[in-house]
Amino acid sequence: MRLALLAMTVSCLSIGTQAFELAPIQDKSVESLEIQLSTKEAEYESFMNSLSSLNTQVANETDKLGLLRSQGAELQTARKQALLNMNEQYEAMVDNPDQDIAQAQNAYRQAIQNQKQNKDDIKASVTLLADLKQKLANANIDRFTLANAREALREEIRIARVKRLQQEFEQEATLEATQIVSCDAQETLKQCIMRSNRLAKQKASKQFVDSLFAGATESNVISQNKNDSAAQVRLLNHKVVSGEFSGQGNYSTTITVELEGSLPNTEACKLLDLSARYCTYQQEHLSTAAVDENAGNEISFNDDSVLYELTIRSDQYDDEVFIDGVSYGSTKLSVMLASGAHEVVITKPGYLDHQENIRLNKNMTIKAELAKASINFANGEKIQDILPGDELGPELIGVPAGRFQMGDMQGAGLSNEKPARDEQILKSFAIGQNQVTVGDFKRFVKDTHYVTEAESGNGCAAFVDGEPEYNSVLNWRNPGFKQTDDHPVVCVSDKDSKAYLAWLSKQTERKYRLPNETEWEYVARAGSAENYWWGDDIGNGKANCAYCGSKWSNISTSPVGSFRANKLGLFDIVGNVWELTNGNKVVARGGAWNFAPKLARTSVRLELSPGFRSNYVGFRALREN
DSSP, rough: OTTTTTTOOTTOOOEEEEEOOOOOOOHHHHHHHHHHHHHHHHHHHHHHHHHHHHHHHHHHHHHHHHHHHHHHHHHHHHHHHHHHHHHHHHHHHHTTTTTHHHHOOOOOOOOHHHHHHHHHHHHHHHHHHHHHHHHHHHHHHHHHHHHHHHHHHHHHHHHHHHHHHHHHOOOOEEEEEEEEEEEOSSSSHHHHHHHHHHHHHHHHHHHHHHHHHHHHHHHHGGGHHHHHOOOEEEEEEEEEEEEEEEETSSSEEEEEEEEEEEOOOOOHHHHTTTHHHHTTOOSSSSSOOOEEEEGGEEEEEEOOTOEEEEEESSSSSSSEEETTTTOOOOSSEEEEEEEEEEEEEEEEOOOOOEEEEEEEEEEEEEEEEEOOOOOOOOOGOEEOOOOOOOOOOOOOEEEEEEEEEOOOOSSSSSSSOOEEEEEOOOOOEEEEOOOOHHHHHHHHHHHHHHHHHHHHHTOOEETTTTTTETTTOOOOSOOOOOOOOTTTOOOOHHHHOOOOOOHHHHHHSSSOOOOOOHHHHHHHHHTOSSTTTTTTOOOOOOOOBBSSSTTTTTTTTOOOSSOOOTTSSSSSSSSSSEEOOBBSEEEEEEEEETTOGGGGGGTTEEEEEETBBTTTTOOOEEEEE
């Protein structure tokens, strides 16, 4: 897009503009945050060195224990042989009472002592190894805590950079500009004067924009995108200081112009090469300013009180239409919208999304043809088992067998996400459309009087000053924020989740369990090889995670199904709560309401210690066929 109010190129003109300076913006928040990030990076690097040392200790002690057990087998054989030798000496003493058996006795006694020492060493090694593994499990939790704090600072820095740039542009200045034009023989004196004034205002506006770019803290970054910028200047007022004709048919005018800069919509993010989500929370409802050269370069804005009719049709039934992130139901659909830019997405499980970015300036019709997804998900067959008393179990989505790429494929992941590899799901299964809710868990507790580990122990963990800290009053009924039966259940441990699924299996006579990590990532990706099922950028308002633009971000969980489902029909597969998986280690996947977007990527693995529970960890049910 062209810059608003650029001066026209005019030949044979002599133009002068008075020099001016803009007041600098004193904003050290970015600098302060960068210092904090540098400190956190150093802390993270030091921690990772300690974690590496701890992993080495675990490996060394595991090798030592294996060696001790191997030596134990050898010592057992040696003891048996020493006993045999001693018995032979006893038998020889029957025939020869002078036979000396002391050496054989001492050898047997030493063999017994060696075996006892070996058993003591094995016991000590087992104890030490268990302690080291517990420390390692706790350290893995701490690693994610540090990683989350680091990512949070990065998010805050990007937000602060956007705010700083907007402040640097949203300034007012008064300029004095001098313009000399040669009056055309075909124009009247009045027309010549108006042209001179208009060119003076354009020149002042252009220089004002240039100075905003040059004076910005990140001038080198944003200047690269200047030519495609929609940075605006609004003329607040102008006054003609002087104007006179010369004898050569030239007209000279000097005017003062009051100007105001502006970065509309997501312009600051475009200039800084950041995701639009860092700007949308500050969007104003004013449309992009346009230059009307025939009206003396005055600024005009779209009137958002003007509405137009948008009609949407698709070739599929039971689809869902999202306009600017809000669901409007299924097609055929007609809705009145304000003039301006809108994002329209039509989605249906098993089909690729149809997405259009439109600028609505008249009545418009969209006709969409939805294409089948590249992976056949058995048409997303919906399954829901009936519990005793005609109550309904969790809503499930059928998933077929298939192959996919698992792990970090974008190169931005942690070590435990690598390497990316080809995996195969051999048997179809059904998985919860939503995370298990408070209402689901409540039915289980009512029927069994089950007491969770949080209720019987020291409570549930919550972030306090960026660290998980157990609070004895927190549990699944009271996680530290408001919730309803439609929110995902939290403050449950791996043991609690498996107790619920065992009960569900008994009630339905079906096999329910946690998905393993391969199954979880298979359905989470839904055919995508990117960071999130919709792309490589978290976007704005697409999931409940920290700095993700929803009203629940960094505050609480959100009701399940508050955001768009992926192509399989699964809700909240990104964010809301970490989801426990089934395996040798306790690992959670998917990110949470208080974790940074980078940690909600599909391949991220949060390793937890057994029994860990917090107000940001929940689970999703899987049913085997």
